[in-house]
Amino acid sequence: MKAEPSDFQEISELLNLTSVYVDSELITPQRINQFFLKAINESDEIVGVIGGCSENDTLHITLIAVHPDYKKQGIGTKLLEEAEREYPHQHFKLTVNHSDQNINGFLERSGYEKSSHQENCTVYQKNM
Numbered sequence: 001m002k003a004e005p006s007d008f009q010e011i012s013e014l015l016n017l018t019s020v021y022v023d024s025e026l027i028t029p030q031r032i033n034q035f036f037l038k039a040i041n042e043s044d045e046i047v048g049v050i051g052g053c054s055e056n057d058t059l060h061i062t063l064i065a066v067h068p069d070y071k072k073q074g075i076g077t078k079l080l081e082e083a084e085r086e087y088p089h090q091h092f093k094l095t096v097n098h099s100d101q102n103i104n105g106f107l108e109r110s111g112y113e114k115s116s117h118q119e120n121c122t123v124y125q126k127n128m
Helices: 005-017 029-034 075-086 101-109
Strands: 036-040 046-055 058-066 091-097 113-118 121-127
Touching: 005 036, 005 046, 005 058, 036 075, 046 075, 058 075, 091 101, 101 121
Parallel strands: 058 091
Antiparallel strands: 036 046, 046 058, 091 121, 113 121
16 A cells, blocks of 8 residues: 555665665655555554655665564565556665575566666666
């Protein structure tokens, strides 16, 4: 489901619980209104989030995070699939830190391919 600017505080709190590094300029109420999707639990608490920005025919996913208590339950997969449905771009790109082996395997299982390497990072993409 689409995140709203009013979700800003709860998303910030979720990110503080995860090991995801996010540039603070990327998480603002205005940016949340552009492209952020959230997953909620039965108590309407945000337990996952995906966000990014669109450029031409590419959606750059800059953030994907799941609450530690909800990992390994398919939330990240559902968020990624929803992003692909909601934003029917021809290309999706993500840049991830080499040290996060969990996200690398997750992306490969989700159909993303390594497209390039940068210092300490790997770029994944998926063409729709």
